[in-house]
Amino acid sequence: MPLMKSWVESANAPDCPFPLNNLPYGVFSTGDDDEPHCGVAIGDRILDVTAAEAEGLITLSDIPLFDVPFWNEVMEEGPAVWAALRARLTALLSEDSDERATVEPLLVPMAEAELHMPFAVSEYTDFYAGKNHAVNVGTMFRGAENALPPNWLHIPIGYNGRASSVVVSGTEVRRPWGQLKGPNDAAPRWAPCARFDIELEMGAIVGTPSDGPITVQEADDHIFGYVLLNDWSARDIQAWEYQPLGPFQAKATATTISPWIVTKAALEPFRTDTPAREVELLDHLKDCGPMLYDIDLEVTLAPEGKPATTLARTNYKEMYYSAAQQLAHHTTSGCPMNAGDLLGSGTISGTEKSERGSLLELSWGGKEPITLDSGETRTFIEDNDTLTLKGAAKGDGYTIGFGDSVGTVLPALADPFARG
């Protein structure tokens, strides 16, 4: 599919992340009007769809869908409404639209907008479904022979995360304290995390609720869209706490998502297959079509006041399991899924060192410091470092972008139990 041209000129540049082909969904506010509205990115503008609906330009349902500052109401309407909305937005913003005069006053300069969480996270699940990452981490912790757990090739391993800790890009992240115990320590101690890390992931957002097991194809149909996702991880807290019931406080400080939900429809031209299987999957998890996406991913680190260094470049197609397979697995036991459920892919690493999606892997457990462009070195995140995830699918003369997922790590509180 080639570039679809818009009368918003800035949207037609080949490297603009928000062409008419994209139309991602977010929530924004401006200085003029503090109340957050739903918006759609187009070029360097945001279309205020809350206003567009109020003015009767968009009518998809008997009830208003955009009078709340999140996209969950649209998600719950289901795929027919998703398609109708996209068609209507395309008609309004296409270069041959005859409604430009009505629509143009509803555009807000993106540079003047503050972006908020685009949806209310119902529940958050994080998976461990990137094979290169799992092999790297497994090799570090259990040796190369036992790198992959026995179940890894049979199910997309996942654990429930904490929805309350999901924040939008730009939110500062406070270095956590935690209970730590190194392998040679006699006893645990209470201290700030010294091995704070990123995880470069994609997040899939469930749109259609379900109340029992669903197939992989149904799961793909239920997914509303995708975001970039940084699952901040306190490796030292994790090492002490995670046996036997999994990560808990190590993953509860924050998870940062990019501000725009890129819809499945926008990503349709970029579908790719999951990789060849070492072992055949059981029927209920079998691949049934290309359900990964060819999305270039990058993570950068900028020390305070210094330029950013690229830590790694990788691609979403490196995943071993698709989000559809993860969602299908998530429902096997009858677990009810709701609109706004967020599924983290798991860390996405390629096969090369320059493609590793976490500092744990990049510094090989802290043993091999990375040199930044500024000459400084890093094993894990230092205070006031800014970490940024970027993502882009490259089309024929256009780009599908997500908006960066940015977070600056603030120093730990001096004493988290001090009370004002």
Add this chain to the structure above:
Amino acid sequence: MPLMKSWVESANAPDCPFPLNNLPYGVFSTGDDDEPHCGVAIGDRILDVTAAEAEGLITLSDIPLFDVPFWNEVMEEGPAVWAALRARLTALLSEDSDERATVEPLLVPMAEAELHMPFAVSEYTDFYAGKNHAVNVGTMFRGAENALPPNWLHIPIGYNGRASSVVVSGTEVRRPWGQLKGPNDAAPRWAPCARFDIELEMGAIVGTPSDGPITVQEADDHIFGYVLLNDWSARDIQAWEYQPLGPFQAKATATTISPWIVTKAALEPFRTDTPAREVELLDHLKDCGPMLYDIDLEVTLAPEGKPATTLARTNYKEMYYSAAQQLAHHTTSGCPMNAGDLLGSGTISGTEKSERGSLLELSWGGKEPITLDSGETRTFIEDNDTLTLKGAAKGDGYTIGFGDSVGTVLPALADPFARG
């Protein structure tokens, strides 16, 4: 504290679970009026507080608190409103109330009411904080020498569960399918769970939100109340899936809670200390007052059409960590907590075989079948078995009850992927 007498005569019997000392909070509907209302149990009646507020008998806030069918709005108001509500309800229902004539028409016979979820579960966390249970399970899986994981005596181990799967007492539970692989199987297979189990727990409900680390005392202050909680567990799914990131689908079929939230105020006379510590806890988790409760617990199993057999009796004071310690630990990394967050205590087992809170422990991993009063035997739950949790704190001439937590296990679907 002795029995507080109510003009609702049935509330004054020593074995009535809902005396004036209790006043637990629930949500109910009746045949006459399908819309669920908030209610307070008193004797064999429910006071319709949605109606009482609408009639001006209860005015706690500028905004209505009971026009929604859950108690989260009250929780968010905080301890001063909680205390004011309890004082007002006590005044209305006390035997020396002069408002009986106004209040009596707002009482509904409990026998005619259907009970619903008393609150919207924001997120659900399950702990593993009963020592006898952890020792039993650890001994089965890792041998007596390695029964307790190294971190167990230092932190209340917990994992995030699935809020969407929490249901109220009386909801039928469908036996799940899952991916299973026994230690001697060559490959995993897709089959109905053959080792479906109960976990006898208490659930603590967070009332006051927090947005950073809180102390154990603050955590105790933030807790709104308690319910009985049965964390249904698919042991065979769990065995295959839980390494390395913890239980996932094994715990996602359902978690059943009792229908009445028993407030912290009602349980105040029953506070007990946590046990002596083998190792000193770090300061942020140290005990700072009696934060467990002396609550007798029981679990029964009734095969279809047969009387119930008591499987075990135990007591909430058997816990190693209080809910306050669990909540404090939950916040250490900065994890935001919200009104309606539900914290499962972990399975509560005593030291004796007759005090074990799961079939896994009672049948010692399925090796020692239990004989029921009907002469049948059980290792795990069979289809159409009804499992019931009961709880009661015994006061001076009165009883604080929770209402039973009941669930019948339906046979697995023939083919969960068949579509109508």
